Amino acid sequence: MKAEEKRFLQFLEWSDKSFVIPVYQRNYDWKQEQCKQLFDDIIQITKEDYRTHFMWTIVAYNEDWYGKELLIIDWQQRLTTLSILLLSIFKVLSDNEIVSETIIKEKIYDEFLINKWSKDKTKKIRLKPVKDDREAFNSIFEWDKKEDSNVTINFHYFYNRLKEQEVSIDSFYKAIEQLIIVEILLKKWEDDPQLIFESLNSTWLNLTEADKVRNYILMKENTDRQEILYRDYWYKIEQNTSFLVSDFLRDYLTLKERKIPNKAKVYLIFKDFTQRKEIEVEDLLSELLKYSEYYKIIINSVDEDWEISNVIKRINKLETIVAYPFLLDLYSKLDSGIIDKEILLQVLLTIESFVFRRFVCDVPTNALNKIFMLLGKDIDLHEWYEDDYLNIFNYTLLNKSWSQRFPTNKEFTKSLLTKNVYQTQSRNKLHLLERLENFDNRESDIQRLIEDGILTIEHIMPQTLTPEWVNSLWEDAKNIQEKYLHTIWNITLTWYNSKMSNKSFQEKRSMDKWFNESRLFLNNYLTSIDTWNEETILKRYNILKDKSIKIWKFPTSTYKIKKDETKIFTLSDEATFTWTTILEFNFDDKEYQVNSWATFYESIIKILYTRDPILMKSFVDDWYLSTKFLSNDDNSWILAKIDEWLYVKIWINTEAKLYALRIIFSKFDIDLDDLSFYIK
Secondary structure, rough: EEEEEEEEEHOOOOOOOOOEEOOOOOOOOHOOOOOHHHHHHHHHHHOOOOOEEEEEEEEEEEEEOHHHHHEEOOOHHHHHHHHHHHHHHHHHOOOOOOOHHHHHHHHHHHHEEEEEEEEEOHEOEEEOOHHHHHHHHHHOOOOOOOOHHHHHHHHHHHHHHHHHOOOHHHHHHHHHOOOEEEEEEEOOOOOOOHHHHHHHHHHHHHHHHHHHHHHHHOOOOOOOHHHHHHHHHHHHHHHOOOOOOOHHHHHHHHHHHHOOHHHHHHHHHHHHHHHHHOOOOOHHHHHHHHHHHHHHHHHHHHOOOOHHHHHHEEEEHHOOHHHHHHHHHHHHHHHHOOOOOHHHHHHHHHHHHHHHEEEEEEEOOOOOHHHHHHHHHHOOOOOOOOOOOOHHHHHHHHHOOOHOOOOHHHHHHHHHHHHOOOOHHHHHHHHHHHHHHHHHOOOOOOHHHHHOOOOOOEOOOOOOOOOOHHOOOHHHHHHHHHOOOHHHHEEEEOOOOOOHHOHHHHHHHHHHOOOOOOHHHHHHHHHHHHOHHHHHHHHHHHHHHHHHHOOOOOOOOOOOOOOOOHHHOOOOOHHHHHHHHEEEEEEOOEEEOOOOOOOOOHHHHHHHHHOOOHHHHHHHOOOOHHHHHOOOOOOOOEEEEEOEEEEEOOOOOHHHHHHHHHHHHHHHOOOHHHHEEOOO
């Protein structure tokens, strides 16, 4: 085996070699996403004074003593892509689409793409991909194109981007000349290429997204500088995040970009983010370190204020990790003096209430990702948020609707009455019991006492009804059991032997370590009654319901958007609203806060749907609106669901949305001036 560092173009320019992709390799599968990343990386080199850029390691295998053909064991995707890119440069110059002052296009063709000395036409093209890819690659040389191939698609992508001349083609080609590879040349009679291939790839696969980010940040620095930056920043970041750096980076990027990165693409998104922002290395690491200190408080529930720590601990027990980006934003605002500890506490309590109420009311949890991703941005849209943060925070949550709503007291208590708590996830069940027991009461570590077997979650009315229980529940025993068995009103905590669970209510009440001797709040009412039936169940419901409303409070807000009257419009206004941001709309004398035209469009259509579902469903067959309304979700990525058989396209431009609404309002016979909106 021989390893040698060389420039990529130097590797290609061997005069009498062919590069063969073995048939056991996978087909060429790079998509536009990967090609864009490569193209952007090359452009970045032009912005970094043409500093050399290490691409990776090419592992090639000599099949014979003469080495006329090199089998590419590793790096075949990049080699194919770079060959397509060089062919695109040659083609764009040959078509006279772009004029170069320094590039000799014949050199690209004769030295990098073909072996002009070969007498066999079929072997003249240097790169020989797997069969179908080879046909597509060869067809481009013949000024023909196999359009259904990734090879051809990526050729078009490079060709068109080159024509855009984001940088001059001379600068771009000069950047390609800076690409460095390490060539590992294996010999059939000396090396086992499979073992080397597995070793190289297993090493890469073991890298986390955080490892890739760390290497990206530090590898550009000299050795001494790397050690300093690692010691002063990165190592501390690892410690603060309990070595969950990939998760931390994902939450940091969600906060900064207002998009949730795919877990497998954190590195690529981080790289793109830092390049766009052009952040200096030490400034970047300094900010990451600061946010990692917030992260430490959040994941470990270790705020210096014990009340705040307890609320964060409960939020963590509810596994509300989707809230972390917003919690990072909160601590950043605390650090900058925009909010104080009291406001932080109230916001955290409201988040706890918001999340738990939604669980009780069976509101879809998948909406929480988007809510917390955009919540900070929604608040910051208000010009006076620094002066009235808590009021605006409450206002923002209260103006969420549909799957993003904050359940009201009426919805919450109604759902509580029949919620199957006993068979639900442990985290939610324990949270409910712990808060009911500990709120305004002597604190007990309910979860630990349950886990240690000291306390047991017990049905008051048992799961198996004995004749005595049937008699006590009168004639409606089965219906009462089905209705209330697993609800919080029929559940309590006891120190007892579970084998006694079918005992009568009177026996349970008087047994050692049961209700009469219990000091638990949950059992207070049980000690004062002699029987357990629907009447006493509902009385206990009313007691615990009132306490539940105090624990999981519904927030209030007196905030009103201080509107610039010149920015209030109605649907009848013919102004152009492209590139504006909508903050609020008013319909039927009710205000709705929104953060985008898409949210506004979806919301008003859902409101109108409740007025006349049949009329709206008819839009599927309307001559104009049928292009906006569909009865299926074949293109779900651009659709919003109105009901099971009605979907609306929301990814259309702002003017198209407003034009469609004007037609819809006319069909509903609603005055256009009845809908107003406020923009920024």
